Amino acid sequence: xxxxxxxxxxxxxxxxxxxxxxxxxxxxxxxxxxxxxxxxxxxxxxxxxxxxxxxxxxxxxxxxxxxxxxxxxxxxxxxxxxxxxxxxxxxxxxxxxxxxxxxxxxxxxxxxxxxxxxxxxxxxxxxxxxxxxxxxxxxxxxxxxxxxxxxxxxxxxxxxxxxxxxxxxxxxxxxxxxxxxxxxxxxxxxxxxxxxxxxxxxxxxxxxxxxxxxxxxxxxxxxxxxxxxxxxxxxxxxxxxxxxxxxxxxxxx
Numbered sequence: 001x002x003x004x005x006x007x008x009x010x011x012x013x014x015x016x017x018x019x020x021x022x023x024x025x026x027x028x029x030x031x032x033x034x035x036x037x038x039x040x041x042x043x044x045x046x047x048x049x050x051x052x053x054x055x056x057x058x059x060x061x062x063x064x065x066x067x068x069x070x071x072x073x074x075x076x077x078x079x080x081x082x083x084x085x086x087x088x089x090x091x092x093x094x095x096x097x098x099x100x101x102x103x104x105x106x107x108x109x110x111x112x113x114x115x116x117x118x119x120x121x122x123x124x125x126x127x128x129x130x131x132x133x134x135x136x137x138x139x140x141x142x143x144x145x146x147x148x149x150x151x152x153x154x155x156x157x158x159x160x161x162x163x164x165x166x167x168x169x170x171x172x173x174x175x176x177x178x179x180x181x182x183x184x185x186x187x188x189x190x191x192x193x194x195x196x197x198x199x200x201x202x203x204x205x206x207x208x209x210x211x212x213x214x215x216x217x218x219x220x221x222x223x224x225x226x227x228x229x230x231x232x233x234x235x236x237x238x239x240x241x242x243x244x245x246x247x248x249x250x251x252x253x
Contacts, residue, residue, distance in 0.1 A: 134223065
């Protein structure tokens with residue numbers, strides 16, 4: 001087993017410098033390719049091969065959990081050779097290792113275990129108007145105007161007195177949080193089209209429940225109140241689907 005510690009940027013940038021077909025890069029890594037770091041890192045050959053595999057893997061997953069105790073992160077790389085796990089606590093360098101895929105679900109559960117709501121048994125929530133939490137156009141404009149005047153976003157939202165209790169709870173809660181990012185990317189060939197799937201989903205624990213939003217926008221129209229098992233009900237099936245793609249196996253829904 002290969003195991004080493006390194007930040008993302010130098011390891012991935014050095015792998016990129018040796019890459020002959022840039023179109024094979026999984027797009028999730030693009031923000032981490034630092035041109036100033038295009039130099040040979042202090043990695044052994046086996047460690048360099050692990051970084052090269054990660055760079056062009058068809059499936060890359062990132063899961064982050066933030067609790068009062070701190071922030072922990074798990075990245076999972078899946079390709080035809082198996083799985084690579086990258087773990088870190090806070091801002092420490094990542095620990096990279098080639099892991100059997102069978103241990104990845106346990107790593108997910110361990111990461112989420114510090115919050116009972118984030119780690120609740122899988123229970124998928126059907127998202128729709130019945131559980132959507134949405135700012136009106138007037139509320140958005142009022143909050144945006146406060147932010148433009150230099151008021152911090154948290155205070156700008158708190159000053160909006162006409163928010164419903166669940167929406168206020170969802171937008172202002174600073175309890176446990178989780179973020180899940182999956183990118184599936186298979187470049188096109190002369191016989192097959194490009195495959196691309198990306199999902200960024202965020203959850204935060206409030207005083208009155210668990211809330212979920214898709215994308216980077218904190219005021220997203222995709223903000224919903226969800227069942228406590230929604231995190232694992234999202235992560236575990238997509239992990240299996242990603243494994244099916246990476247390992248070339250059919251995934252049964």
